[in-house]
Amino acid sequence: MKSSIFILIGGAIGASCRYLMNHALSFTEFPIWTISENLIGSLLLGILTGYVLIKSIPLHWQRGLGVGVCGGFTTMSTFVLDVVHLFQQQTLFLIMIYLFTSLFGGLIFAFIGMALGKRMASQQPKGATNYV
Template identity: 50%
Template sequence: MLKVELGKNIVAIAIGAAIGTSLRYYLNLYTLATGYPIGTLIENLSGSLLLGFLTGWFTFKIPRNWVKAGLGVGLCGGFTTMSTLASDSIFLFLEHSWWLSAVYLAASVFGGVICALFGYLIGQKLGKRKVLQREKIG
């Protein structure tokens, strides 16, 4: 039984990661012309928001483990990127200016935490509302 569960998780993570990575790739293609790593910033902030939302939602709506793994580890993990954040920060520092790099890092890190918090609060609020609606009906 444990092997079946592990297998489902791995497949779900692989599918989620393929989707998340593809979305990240296309977003970067559309934003390359700006010369600023805005695509990576958008990916990391929106990915943090989504992961926060899912975490908040899942406190009320408990999904199967493979669903959580596929959406959290797979989709959000494939969509967001720490390595590109680091690489872009170094590029901005060496090729442009230290302050541009610092602004990018601050917006990414603090913005990501704030987005995750907002996502969590929204997910909890909507999850709680769904549970209350179900209790009213049932």
Template identity: 45%
Template structure:
């Protein structure tokens, strides 16, 4: 249990710092591209990791440290919601709708593609392990 908590703590710190760095580097852009980027990339990475781990036995602290900690700290639903409200106040409902659609549908699509990729990696890994 202590390993899990420590792994989530460390992963969350790393994910949050990465998100912060991306947010700071894109703050000058009117469209919330930083939030969109971290959520799409985070969905893809978590999907890939999940697909890979579904076919292997892994240590629980690695699963929660990477999934809940790193990916959970990296992605952000609350910032997506806040950005949508600010975007709507500063722009049009059309632009806001594009942002929300891109975030939600894009996140699901990227997670699915990552899951497929993770399954593919896992199959190759299992096959190479059987040949030895």
């Protein structure tokens, strides 16, 4: 039950951040906001994963931050819809840039995030709590 509450709160935070980011970056036809959200979300989830590999944090926090915040912030459905819109505009070059940037950029950001998370966890001062 505790995990569900953390996921609910995290999801609200992530979705609200995505909403605000969409309005801040909605000045272009190219879906830069979706790429930005998904890359940032990949980085954040990578940081969380890397941190958890070194330090133990309660499962409800892991789920609240990972499934809730990162899941609410990132968006697969908008990614797919953006590809459909670009396809309808017959912009094959933009589709390829969008797909490449989203997929490979997401992987790169996740790996960078994992490295950062591990580094953050390993540099935590002795005696400090392991909980986020």
